[in-house]
Amino acid sequence: MYQSFIGLEVHIHLLTKTKVFCGCKSAFGDEPNTNVCPVCLGYPGVLPSLNIESMRMGCTVAKALGCFIPEKTWFERKQYFYPDMTKNYQISQFASPLGQQGSVEIEGNANGKPFKKTIRIKECHLEEDAGKMIHTGAVSLLDYNRAGVSLLEIVTEPDMETGEEAEVFIQQLRRMVRYLGVCDGNMEEGSLRADANVSINLPGKGLGRKVEIKNLNSSRFVRLGLNYEIQRQGEVLDAGKIVVQETRLWNENRDQTEPMRKKENAHDYRYFPEPDLPIFTPDKAFLEQVDKALVELPVNRMKRFEAEYGLNPEQADLVCEEKEEADYFETAAAVAVSKGMDKKDAASRIANYLLGDIKHLLHKDGLSLSSLSNFKLKPEGLAALVVLISKGQVSTKNAKQTLEAAIAEGKDPETLIKEKGWGLITDPAEIAKVVKAVHASEAAVFEDVKAAIAAGNAKRRQTLTAFLVGKVLAATSGRADPKIAGQQIEALL
Incomplete structure (x- = not known):
């Protein structure tokens, strides 16, 4: 039995309009080599x-x-040759990264067992990204649009032990940077990617020989790659061999890691201070801007939603998946409460709509819950609808019709209900007319109900009575109050 040690190096593309050291546009998917200039291409003499x-x-x-954040931070040149970095060095941070000695808590499940642990953050440092190599047959193509894009690297201490823990960390970090508005977190586009360092050793013996798994572009691959590598290294040690310190790649088609190259050490990069960039000293105004940009983080918001709104952990997790969704939920709940609804009742109804009908309708149009800021149905409209439902002024069926129409037409639900006559009929006299007509057309069913009552068959009585209520609702296009209809049918029986 071995002890495993996992540390992550997560790279995120920052959502700046231009690159980190020049004025070129920072955008994904543009024509290759169109967002380039002498600076990001490394021409001699550029600054x-x-x-x-x-x-x-x-x-x-x-x-x-x-x-x-240290009082002073600066940049170094990290020397290495690779075709996607034309100047043969990368401007990065080494001796004084912009963020140092942090920590976060993660919670999740591994093999059915819950876990909760603190992950230490060694550092966060800013650097420029390299270009992109595209291999096609025997030819390699180079796109330098990505060269020079703002890249933040987050380095953890080796505090994780399983692929599941690393997966939760990546998922939590992705959600956090999206909440902060600094990265879109699109792993499939490479705007958030991870390198994982893993070693195993006998318990109490400390770190083993480190193996790096490079360029993992999904949290699932992080989990699979690490768990495979832990098992592979265990088999190597069991066979009496030594684990080779190297860089490996995850082969998603074969579900295994494969050798890529021998790992260089940091001192091989020959770091030295970047002579063309001055030391950065954050002043009071800059630090105030940083503090102002902070928001309530997803984990904290989830816990608050559970305590304040009575959502269960799964609901809170799903509602807080996107900041726009959580904001929408909270605005709608506040409006519903201001109209007299119980807070937890309003929250439950709104969460159910968000995670059910609204999510389904968005997906039909190829959208997601992160698109709610441009959603035609504003949170005030959804709040008005759940208030009407809670007051018994619209049926569940017609509420769904109203929701779909409000989304399609961009109209207020209350207005739509009045225009289309979808409000609930609560006038006993009006409902009595329909019940009388159903009594005449379904006389045989009424006799069957009486027979069920006489025989003491409660289940059949309930089934047939529900059928009759359904007939009343059908005759009124779902508008009759089912409670009143049921009472009147029982009276006739």
Whole structure:
């Protein structure tokens, strides 16, 4: 039985309009080599200039991860040759990263067992990304649009032990940076990707020989790759062999890691201070901007939603998946409460609509709950609808019709209900007319109910009575109050 040690290096593309050291546009999916200039292509004699928004976003993430921001931070040149980095060095941070010594708590389940642990954050440092290599047959193509894009690297201590823990960390970090508005978190586009370092050893013997798994572009691959590698290294040690310190890749088609190259050490990069960029000293105004950009983080918001609104953990997790969704939920709940609804009742109804009908209708249009800021049905409209339902002024069936129409037409639900006559009929006299007509047309059923009552067959009585109530609702297009209809049918029996 071995002890495993996992540390992650997570790279996130910051959502700056321009690159970190030049004025080129930072955008995914543009025509290759169109967002380039002499600076990001590394022409001789060019001078980089720091994008202050990159630094602000990076420090915001660092603060959210519990890191401290040093009084001074600077950039170094990290020397290495690779075709996607034309100047043969990368401007990065080594000796004084912008964020240092933080920590976060993660919670989840591994093999059916819940876990909760603190993950130490070693550092957050800002650097420029490299270009992209595209291999096609015997030819390799180079796209430098990505070269120079603002990249924040978050390095953890080796505090995780399983692939499941690492997966939860990645998922939690992705949600956090999306909440902060600093990264879109699209792992399939490479805007959030992870390298994982893993070693195993006998319990109490400390770290083993480290193996790095490079460029994992989904939290699922992080889990699968790490669990495979832990098992592989265990088999190597069981066979009396030594684990080779190397960099490996995850082969998603074969569900296994494969050798890529021998791992270089940090000192091989020959770091030295970047001579063309001055030391950055954050002033009071800058630090105030960083603090202002912080928001209530997803984990904290989930816990508050459970305590304040009575949502169960699964509901809270799903509602807090996207910041726009959580904001929408909270605004709608506040409006419903202001109209006299019980807070927890309003929250439950709104959460059910968000996670049910609204999510389904969005998916039909190829959208997600992160699109709610541009949603035609405003939170005030959804609140008005659940208030009407709670007061018994619209049936569940017609509420669904109203919801679909409100989304399609962009109209207020109350207005739609009045225009289309979808409000609930609560006038006993009006419902009595329909019950009388059903009594005449379904006389045989009424006799069957009486026979069920005489025989003491409660189940059949209930089934047939529900059938008769359904007939009343059908005759009124679902508008009759089913409670009143049921009472009148019972009276006739």
